[in-house]
Amino acid sequence: MTDRLHLLVYGGTFAVVGDGGDISGVRGGSPDGLFLRDARHLSRWQLTVDGAVPEALSPVADGDTARCVLVPRGGRADTPAYTLFREQAVGDGSFVETLRVTSNRPVPTTVRLGVTADADFTDQFELRSDHRTYAKPGATRSRQVLDDGVEFTYRRGEWRSCTTVTAEPVPDGVEETGTGARRLVWTLELEPHGTVELTLRVMARPHGEKRALRVPRSPAALTEQLIALEGTFVEGVAFPTGWPELAAACARGLADLASLQVPATGPDGEELRVPAAGAPWFLALLGRDALLTSLFALPYRPGLAADTLRALAAAQATDTEAAQVSQPGKIVHELRHGELAHFGQVPYGRYYGSVDATPLFLVLLGAYVEHTGDVALARRLESHARAAVGWMLDHGGLTSRGYLVYRADQGGLANQNWKDSPGAICHADGTRARGTVTAAGAQGYAYDALRRTAWVARAAWADEVYAALLEQAAADLRDRFQRDFWMREHSFPALALDGEGRQVDALASDAGHLLWSGLLDKEYGKAVGRRLLEPDFFSGWGVRTLASGQPAYHPLSYHRGSVWPHDNALITLGLARYGLHDEARTVAHGLVDAATATGHRLPEVLAGYGRESHGEPVPYPHACVRESRSAAAPLALLTAVGGA
Numbered sequence: 001m002t003d004r005l006h007l008l009v010y011g012g013t014f015a016v017v018g019d020g021g022d023i024s025g026v027r028g029g030s031p032d033g034l035f036l037r038d039a040r041h042l043s044r045w046q047l048t049v050d051g052a053v054p055e056a057l058s059p060v061a062d063g064d065t066a067r068c069v070l071v072p073r074g075g076r077a078d079t080p081a082y083t084l085f086r087e088q089a090v091g092d093g094s095f096v097e098t099l100r101v102t103s104n105r106p107v108p109t110t111v112r113l114g115v116t117a118d119a120d121f122t123d124q125f126e127l128r129s130d131h132r133t134y135a136k137p138g139a140t141r142s143r144q145v146l147d148d149g150v151e152f153t154y155r156r157g158e159w160r161s162c163t164t165v166t167a168e169p170v171p172d173g174v175e176e177t178g179t180g181a182r183r184l185v186w187t188l189e190l191e192p193h194g195t196v197e198l199t200l201r202v203m204a205r206p207h208g209e210k211r212a213l214r215v216p217r218s219p220a221a222l223t224e225q226l227i228a229l230e231g232t233f234v235e236g237v238a239f240p241t242g243w244p245e246l247a248a249a250c251a252r253g254l255a256d257l258a259s260l261q262v263p264a265t266g267p268d269g270e271e272l273r274v275p276a277a278g279a280p281w282f283l284a285l286l287g288r289d290a291l292l293t294s295l296f297a298l299p300y301r302p303g304l305a306a307d308t309l310r311a312l313a314a315a316q317a318t319d320t321e322a323a324q325v326s327q328p329g330k331i332v333h334e335l336r337h338g339e340l341a342h343f344g345q346v347p348y349g350r351y352y353g354s355v356d357a358t359p360l361f362l363v364l365l366g367a368y369v370e371h372t373g374d375v376a377l378a379r380r381l382e383s384h385a386r387a388a389v390g391w392m393l394d395h396g397g398l399t400s401r402g403y404l405v406y407r408a409d410q411g412g413l414a415n416q417n418w419k420d421s422p423g424a425i426c427h428a429d430g431t432r433a434r435g436t437v438t439a440a441g442a443q444g445y446a447y448d449a450l451r452r453t454a455w456v457a458r459a460a461w462a463d464e465v466y467a468a469l470l471e472q473a474a475a476d477l478r479d480r481f482q483r484d485f486w487m488r489e490h491s492f493p494a495l496a497l498d499g500e501g502r503q504v505d506a507l508a509s510d511a512g513h514l515l516w517s518g519l520l521d522k523e524y525g526k527a528v529g530r531r532l533l534e535p536d537f538f539s540g541w542g543v544r545t546l547a548s549g550q551p552a553y554h555p556l557s558y559h560r561g562s563v564w565p566h567d568n569a570l571i572t573l574g575l576a577r578y579g580l581h582d583e584a585r586t587v588a589h590g591l592v593d594a595a596t597a598t599g600h601r602l603p604e605v606l607a608g609y610g611r612e613s614h615g616e617p618v619p620y621p622h623a624c625v626r627e628s629r630s631a632a633a634p635l636a637l638l639t640a641v642g643g644a
Contacts, residue, residue, distance in 0.1 A: 005032055006060045007279055007625045008090045010226055012036060012262040014279045015095055019059035021068050021086045021514060022046045025120065031127045031280055034095045034204060038338025041163040041204035042095065044118035044181050054084060062599065065089045065223050076639055079366065083191065085300050089219035095202040096219050103190035111188045115200060117161040118181035119152035123340045124281065145174045145180055150182045159339055164203045230255040237300050240643025245596045249634035252600040256289065256631040262313035270306040278604055278627030285335045287312055287357035288418060289629055291364050292566055296632035298371055299639055305368040308375060312361055313384040317352055325409050326352040329391030331361045349461055353413045355406040356442045358388050359449035366452025371459060378460035389453055398473065402480050403438045404446050417442050417628060424559035425496050428506045430552035435499015441510040442515030450474035474542055478519055491527050507547040507568050515574025522578065529580040540611025541594040542568040543587060555608035565591055565602040566629035567638050569636035576640040585644050588637040595634065602630040
């Protein structure tokens with residue numbers, strides 16, 4: 001039986017453990033360990049009893065705390081001499097475990113217990129399945145035995161990280177294993193049917209950490225912290241009473257958003273909390289993801305938008321740097337804090353390879369001010385907003401080429417719209433778009449950004465001339481788009497234009513984003529909306545990223561046939577905008593049914609298999625277990641269709 005992996009998340013820290021609570025550090029496909037700021041601070045965490053690994057009588061179940069029940073391995077006739085109750089939780093830079101060993105015998109029993117621990121400090125980018133290797137000249141690892149545990153330290157030049165493991169009661173000894181790991185050992189004397197409890201605490205201190213951190217006393221204490229945080233996100237939201245499944249998905253999504261908040265810094269150095277993209281691979285600030293998440297949550301948790309806007313303004317590019325794909329005014333795509341980013345071995349420390357984060361920044365600013373009336377933030381961010389508009393008009397390509405455009409970034413992202421995998425922007429036959437790419441969805445965002453910023457210019461900046469200029473630019477963009485992108489033979493917009501201006505003719509879900517942005521005329525928009533609900537697009541769980549029947553379609557492709565909840569949330573909002581309320585309800589019900597089948601939590605992405613051929617949603621094999629856009633998607637559905 002394959003050992004499943006279980007994810008525990010709290011802010012910028014996450015742990016992935018197996019069914020028995022162990023961390024092996026050698027599983028493929030998905031990382032296991034304790035992670036903080038892109039580094040693995042525990043790479044081994046293995047329990048042995050009397051020299052053997054126990055088996056899971058009751059394996060870890062999904063939840064915010066990992067609990068399992070273990071017994072010694074044996075046959076049917078071998079009644080277990082003892083039972084182990086294991087409980088684990090994560091906090092801010094911490095991992096805490098309690099172990100209760102209970103004797104099942106009527107006589108005194110001696111049990112030798114060991115926990116093998118190690119910290120390899122591997123960067124998350126090294127754990128991806130792209131088989132890349134990275135030189136680390138001068139890197140050293142050391143281990144120091146403490147009175148109550150062991151400390152692991154990693155150094156490379158000015159870079160320093162450490163992980164401290166302590167235990168109560170203190171271990172009888174700390175043994176070398178021959179592999180660099182250390183084994184904490186106890187000899188426990190159990191009374192007849194007696195119980196002994198141990199608590200192990202792990203503190204992860206990444207490079208640059210200056211806070212005086214304390215590890216909570218128990219998993220229960222960490223769980224209380226998380227429950228309290230989740231409560232602040234759920235409190236006060238009016239869930240639909242007539243649609244309990246949507247209410248449950250909204251509540252689950254808000255609770256997940258609470259655990260996915262990571263620290264960030266504002267323009268004046270103020271401390272903020274913003275939505276991370278997702279765990280396990282993207283527990284970091286990604287501009288597009290945080291912006292869409294904040295837009296979905298805006299009617300219910302506007303504070304997310306305020307923090308996201310300030311954090312992205314602080315990271316806005318001010319100069320041109322080819323390695324980072326940065327240009328003045330551009331909004332950041334991804335911020336990373338790991339070793340490889342620090343030494344420039346991956347470009348993602350501060351990476352601007354996104355064509356759509358900049359217009360989405362302006363969309364969120366306009367939507368936030370309109371919803372909250374907070375013109376003070378609009379004035380505070382005026383220079384940032386004007387710089388973002390300047391980027392769209394100049395470096396982005398609106399003035400010179402008529403559209404926002406991008407080119408594949410060697411060493412970075414091949415595609416710089418939301419469908420950013422290498423083959424995502426393709427013709428119906430699967431041929432990739434060549435040269436400079438003009439992605440359809442980004443033009444919709446640009447149109448909305450220009451119109452909303454024009455409104456802000458009047459409402460907050462008292463600049464009528466600037467507002468009129470932006471409105472004219474938006475109207476011109478709309479006219480160009482419907483001329484150049486509309487495929488008459490399909491009555492549908494092209495996915496993109498290639499470097500020669502030719503239409504990239506795959507039928508794709510991005511057309512629904514144009515409804516959300518309002519870029520299409522009413523007649524075109526309604527035709528597109530109805531087309532998205534035909535069986536080749538709509539799987540029963542949601543709208544596929546590519547319509548089936550095209551040679552490019554594959555139900556297990558990341559962007560060429562799968563179903564993305566956040567994509568469908570945008571489509572549902574767009575359908576409602578164009579008055580297609582029945583169609584909006586159909587998509588919303590499909591997504592809510594998918595959430596109900598998976599414990600009310602929507603994953604990052606689902607496979608594109610149709611509901612008629614399989615009665616349950618098929619998971620996508622490498623999806624983020626928790627993803628902020630998907631967590632916020634039910635809130636967007638609530639906005640679009642209410643409790644219908």
